[in-house]
Amino acid sequence: MEKFEVTILGSGSALPTIYKRPTSQLIHYSNKYYLVDCGEGTQVQLRKAKISFLKINHIFISHLHGDHYFGLVGLISSMHLLGRVGDLNIHAPKEIEEIINVQLRASYTQLRFKINYTFLESKESELVMEDKNMQVFTIPLKHKILTNGFFFKEKPILRKVKAEKLKFYEVPHYEIQKIKEGADFVKPDGEVIANSVFTFPPEESRSYAFCSDTAFREKIIPIIENVTVLYHETTFLNKEIALAKKTFHSTAQQAGKIAKQAKAVKLLIGHFSARYEEKHHKEFINEVQLEFDNVQITKELNTYEVN
Numbered sequence: 662m663e664k665f666e667v668t669i670l671g672s673g674s675a676l677p678t679i680y681k682r683p684t685s686q687l688i689h690y691s692n693k694y695y696l697v698d699c700g701e702g703t704q705v706q707l708r709k710a711k712i713s714f715l716k717i718n719h720i721f722i723s724h725l726h727g728d729h730y731f732g733l734v735g736l737i738s739s740m741h742l743l744g745r746v747g748d749l750n751i752h753a754p755k756e757i758e759e760i761i762n763v764q765l766r767a768s769y770t771q772l773r774f775k776i777n778y779t780f781l782e783s784k785e786s787e788l789v790m791e792d793k794n795m796q797v798f799t800i801p802l803k804h805k806i807l808t809n810g811f812f813f814k815e816k817p818i819l820r821k822v823k824a825e826k827l828k829f830y831e832v833p834h835y836e837i838q839k840i841k842e843g844a845d846f847v848k849p850d851g852e853v854i855a856n857s858v859f860t861f862p863p864e865e866s867r868s869y870a871f872c873s874d875t876a877f878r879e880k881i882i883p884i885i886e887n888v889t890v891l892y893h894e895t896t897f898l899n900k901e902i903a904l905a906k907k908t909f910h911s912t913a914q915q916a917g918k919i920a921k922q923a924k925a926v927k928l929l930i931g932h933f934s935a936r937y938e939e940k941h942h943k944e945f946i947n948e949v950q951l952e953f954d955n956v957q958i959t960k961e962l963n964t965y966e967v968n
Contacts, residue, residue: 663691665867665967669959670706672931674896675728677701683728684873684932688813690795696720697811697871703732704739710962714740719790722753724808734764741772748775752789754807755780781809786884800884802875804909810872812885820860830854869967873932877915882923890967891925894932899948913945917952931959
């Protein structure tokens, strides 16, 4: 099974503290890295995590509040200084291109590499990236400005074949890929040999959903249903539910409700208001567990497996 994991680079909310950086996460699947949001200090956190900037080819920006993208131009500049020549793909609201270009012009920087933009404008979920093994869909969220989460969905995993059965039935090499994909084998005389004779049951595909920032929004449940690992913001505790509603954020218990209704396997929480210190973490866990048991507090530079 391919490696599928997420490293938390920043887990705080709008105001950075000495303990928490603004939002940023790194998704690692197989030998590929996808960066989700890029708050201040992201490149320093990447260095601490010993991740090469040049391995990142896709960056996803949820929305244009500063704590989710203020580190982006600095990261792009560092990529340039490190000699990057390969294309960089940025998936973000359309204004991001102007923001980046203004800063590059002001500093007389002409990048050695090309930036390809995918502008996120739809209010419906859409496929925004696809490669051999992974699809990424937007998750329309409910915030003060246009905001999307991202749903990383592993493509169906091919079945593993039984070499001795292929040999016994003299299966031509050009039929093997079809069998890996689940097809039965038809012999020259028309006899059908079931796929199960040749293969082991396939491993289940895995998925990761990133949901920050958002008010409680049940409309996202069909998009993320049966997600393996869900990250959902929990900016406030229940006692601040009025403030959560006013600022279009979520409480811990609301995140638990989303995880429960989506039938998630595991819930990760973060994006805590700066008013809360580490001593309050247990309160967040307790409030989530009013709805959903399998929950973890995200800690910066910790890596969580998606399985």
